[in-house]
Amino acid sequence: MSEPTTSPLNVDTPIQPDFSNRNDRELAPVLDVREQDWRCAPLVYHVYLDRFVPPKNLNDKISQGLYDSPRTLRKWTEYPTSKPVHDADGMRMHQHDFWGGDLQSLRTKLDYIQSLGTDILYLNPIFSAATNHKYDASDYFTISPEYGSREDLSQLINDIHNHNMKIMLDGVFNHMGFNSPYFKDAIENPNSEFRDWYLIDDKYEHGFRCWYNAKNLPELNLENPELRQLLWEDESSVVQSYIRDGIDGWRLDVAYDLGFNYIDEIREAARRANPQSCIVGEFWNYPSQWTDVQDGVMNFHARHIMFYLLQNRITGQQAARFLNQMYADIGMHAALRSWLILDNHDTARLRHDFPHEAKRQLAQIMQFTLPGAVCLYYGTELGMTGGGDPACRAPMRWDLLSDSNPIYDFTKQLIDLRQSRRALRVGEINFLDTERALAFRRYTDRIEEETFIFINPTSETITELVPHRSPKIAANIQLKDLLTGQRHQTHVGFIDIKLPPYSAAILTPDYPSPNTYNSLKRVH
Structure with a gap:
């Protein structure tokens, strides 16, 4: 019998054989590319700036008139309530309620945001605008004064990058605000140089085309x-100038209204400013084809599948x-x-939709x-609750x-x-073959990383015999539940799983003791 092969650098250390198979070797570089791409599988922390951190210089901001009528400055302990009354510009009065958060106060909580494992901080719009939500931009190139300035944004960007995080802003390029000086000039002056920025015609109810027929949101003539x-093609455009100033990407508001071709143009423009930038669009659509023209989507389709499951509308x-x-359809x-979303500024909070803790x-x-x-979404990790807008936009419950x-x-x-x-x-x-439970296997090129997830969304105990689809797991291998520590025996490619009502199991291979028989000894 020949002697074992040894390392030329250390004759006492045998070279460990490589037991990866062809599938492992093909998958490994794919996984490496994903891991090196900051846009793949990050944790995104979503902040509504006005409601996140109370500022220390609030009195100075008040003295500057930043919250003068029709605005109302609320106490941090007050809860936002809907006001059906509209102002002369078509805005509901609760859109003039402010709590005072800004870019400088946000900087004081970056350690907390980082402690959550955050990779990307995403902010709702911060452009100069009349309302608290800022989806009615009056000027894209300036920060709303009650939030700060471009210099404040620059300082925030530096701080975020120093915390090894990225920052993405909300780009609202389908419409602007009724109070924008550009729109005011266009609507009042038939010869305005900005007239063709909008679609002004008496055939529309308000005399111009607006988003969802909301008078305060005139649509742009893209x-x-x-x-x-101005918006994205020029180096000095909105999209490119903010990226050149250091932001890492854009979330596109109502991206479905922009259409495939303009989103593709925005992505290419962003790439010219920074080849590693990210574009993610808001979609209440089926996501296929939309992912061909941007990095990803806010995946509300997946959200509704999860919710329908927990609402017993589907098995x-x-x-x-x-x-x-x-x-x-969209590819891995x-x-x-x-982005997988459970709640945000446009939906009821998770705890409101599912007060049942287990669900x-x-x-x-x-x-x-x-x-x-x-x-x-900010505060969801703490259990904040609230129904639809504006209740879902309450000040952070520190x-x-x-x-x-x-x-x-x-x-x-x-x-x-x-x-x-x-x-x-x-x-x-x-995905694993079940009747009532949702079950799936996440895997890499390494057996020790395999993870099996089982979800029982029903009010009854479920027992199912499920093929686990892992070719490396032999009959003597047990799977350990990372949530409870319970062990489950595998046999001939099956898992016999019993799930109590409204429960989950997250299973991973439990390696045998080093001194016992191990059927995994020659698999990677």
Whole structure:
């Protein structure tokens, strides 16, 4: 018998054989590319700036008239309420309610944001605008004064990058605000140089085309090439100038209104400013084809599949089929760059939609284990609640930040779990054949990273015999539940799983003791 091969650098250390198979070797470089791409599977923390951190210089801002009528400055402890009354410009009066948060106050909480494992900080619009939501820009090139200045933004960008995070801004390029000086001039002066920025015609109810017929949001005439130059084509355009100033990308508001071709133009323009920039669009559509013209989408389709499952409108088997088809249609690369959302500024908060704690936890488990970027809306990690706009935009409840807060503790547990398991971030996915549970396998080129997720969305205990689809796991291998520590035996490619009502299991191979038989000894 020949002697074992040894390393030329150390004759006492045998070279470890490589047991990776052909599939492992083909998948490994794909995973490496995903891991090196900051746009793949990040954790995105979403902040509504006015409501995130109370400023220290509030009295100075008041003395500058930044909250003069029709605006109202609210106490941080006040809760936003809807006001059906509209002002003369068509804005509902609660859109004039402010709480005072700004760019400088946000900088004081970057350590907290980083502690959540955040990769990208995403801000709602910060352009100069009349309302608190800023989707009615009056001037794209200036920051709304109550938020700060371009210099304040520059300081924030530097601080974020020093925290090893990225920053993305909200780009609202389908419409502007009724109070914009450009629109005012266009609507009042038939010879205005800005007239062709808009679609002004008596055939429209308000005399001009507006988004969702909201008078305060006149739509832009993007078919005007000069306007496109201003918004994204020129080096000094809105899209490119902010990127050249250091932001890392744009989230495109109502991207479905922009259309495929203009989104593609925006992406190419952003790439000219920074080849590594990111464009993610807001879509309440089926995501296929849209992912061909941008890095990813805000995946509301996936959100609704998860919610329909928890609302018992579909079974686990249907959810698996729907998700599998979606991922097949958009491809894994686009899926990993798309943001998985449970709540945001346009929806009721998660705790409002699912006051039942176990159902809410199932929603979070799916968000953190399905392929995609986790988009965490500020305060959801603390258990903030609230219905639709404006209740979902309440000031941040810093009083809830405590290690004894069970919602915060559970969210941190999921964050840590996802950070520690490469398969949950950039791995492939197989959906498993079930009847009532939702089950899927996330895997890489390494057996120890395989992760199996089972979701029971029903009020009954479920017992299912499920093929696990992992070719490397032999009959004697047990799977350990990372949530409970419970062990499950595998046999001939099956898992016999029992799930209590509204529960989940996250399973991974439990390696045998070094001194016992190990069927995994020659698999990678």
